[in-house]
Amino acid sequence: MIYPEIQRRRTRAVRVGGVVIGGEAPVVVQSMTNTATADADATIEQVRRLAEAGAELVRVSVPTKADTAALKRIVADSPVPIVADVPFPFDRALEAIDAGVAKIRLNPGNIRDRGQVRRVIAAAADAGAAIRVGVNEGSVVDRTDDASHAADLARPLDELMVEKMAEYLAVFQEADFHDLVLSAKSHDAVTTVAASRLIAERWDYPLHLGVTHAGTAATGAMRSAAALGALLCEGIGDTIRISYAGDPTAEVAAALELLYSLRLRPRMGLDLIACPTCGRALMDMEPIVEQIRTALAGVDFPVSVAVMGCVVNGPGEAEGADVAICAGKGKAILYRGGKRLRTVSLDEIVPAVVAAVGEIGKSRR
């Protein structure tokens, strides 16, 4: 089977510590701590857990001087590059760059003084730090006077976000600073998609994708996957963060699952395809699927296994999977590499699949 591939939009490559965002690099998974950054021990502990879960960059928020004071140790002890999120005073940006972070995140809605932005750009250029310019729905509306406020509220939000981005980027262009990553986030999936599309049309800087305040893992998964999936399917997006309320390691698992499902990253271990057990199923699927999942949980190479309950879609799916089982009446057909191997009894299914996967493992060593 020849599966179509996502054609990724070509962007500039931006170096963030040892990680590259954009260019030919795979989509980078990032997350953010929810500890007080000033508590260096707790933050380092969470950064490590996020890195173990698969985060390739971790962002920490630095609203206070106590937070930036903790950064040097966090940067030194982190297994992945650290990004500092600078919500307000521009001094925090200078302190963070001084502490050695690989990237800072600025929000055009919060640090507007051009002179201050120029000083941050100069410091980042000296230190080799990248900058994300991240526009958020929450800080894009001008509240300095009633007239501007009313005018901004009357405009489509996606256009307003991109206009603020353009105004802000002018300072970076004047300074000839291009180690930039851009983002436009909203809690609303459609707005995130629309604004990110506009940005992708207009600039060739890499894009950071995320939906803000998506909710808990239970409620936020569909919203995040819909928005990020839509953009990634259009080839847009160089780094992603899924943001859930609660334990951030769940964010990383979800982000990886999204990239696996779009084949933007090879899944190490088992990719199990199971048919949804309709009335046609000729075997009791769930226990067999679970036994196979348990038996192959430790697999450390990419392998796909399809478990199909009937012959309607079974043979076709079997041709696309490394190992497949397709149930008939009281027996099943075992496939390997898209080819029919032999008929097995229902009892033999699990050991036969495990053995076939084991052989593939040997051949890949």
Place this chain on the structure above:
Amino acid sequence: MIYPEIQRRRTRAVRVGGVVIGGEAPVVVQSMTNTATADADATIEQVRRLAEAGAELVRVSVPTKADTAALKRIVADSPVPIVADVPFPFDRALEAIDAGVAKIRLNPGNIRDRGQVRRVIAAAADAGAAIRVGVNEGSVVDRTDDASHAADLARPLDELMVEKMAEYLAVFQEADFHDLVLSAKSHDAVTTVAASRLIAERWDYPLHLGVTHAGTAATGAMRSAAALGALLCEGIGDTIRISYAGDPTAEVAAALELLYSLRLRPRMGLDLIACPTCGRALMDMEPIVEQIRTALAGVDFPVSVAVMGCVVNGPGEAEGADVAICAGKGKAILYRGGKRLRTVSLDEIVPAVVAAVGEIGKSRR
């Protein structure tokens, strides 16, 4: 705030019992039973549970004559239109139409004899039943001889699926039968997106979207939401099924969540936006969010509530929500309809939000 809207592709309207797919109709949520259809009692019970969960159409598989024999009772007792999935013998299609189903689903890969297809079309036209022509990855490759098999395997899967669709549709066009819904499904998200895009370009029949064999709810959510979200964001899709292994009511909840998150359907009840509790949070978010969720679980009108832990994104989000709370140091600001109402102590947050939502409820009655 003016949020951008998805511009839906305009398709023909197709009537399926009392439900319309395509045209101006909202995206229809459907699901499929996993009982043996021949067991009418168990099937009716599951159809009712799916309808209660929000399924507007329910599909049942009819591989055997015992299954179609149960259809008359199932159709009579179902609160929603019933769709019969006809995997193989074309007699099942005729029997299902005779039993009064509102739609049948045919797979071009399985019923190829043109004379048989013509008889099914004639019966559907007489009975006023719609037909879904559903191409699946699993049944699209020609296996009648080695040369055709090799040729099909060498072609991009999405193009092959659409070519099979075109060949099959010729018979329907000859018969001037247009009560059609089309679908092209794969377990692979990118293939599902690519094939559905090609179909949407070529025909104006409404599209049914789904990813086959997506996995369990835990693993299949990202894959399904990415593919369906991508298509829906492009305006493609008139009815959706999310397919999980296991209890199908979880499919319906996920499908609804996806449509809510893209604003393709108004969420009845609470839409809770909570910030992801980063290091900036000035209150302990999780217990407050959970107390608000619990207190407002019974709300039966659409209302959005934003709970923001700090002033970075808080005021902006507050302007987009019906009711919002934005924490400062030791106190919080209450918003209603985007306007600042008053400052409340942290203890007052939950009752103040509940009271504000209650007032909105009264004003909407």
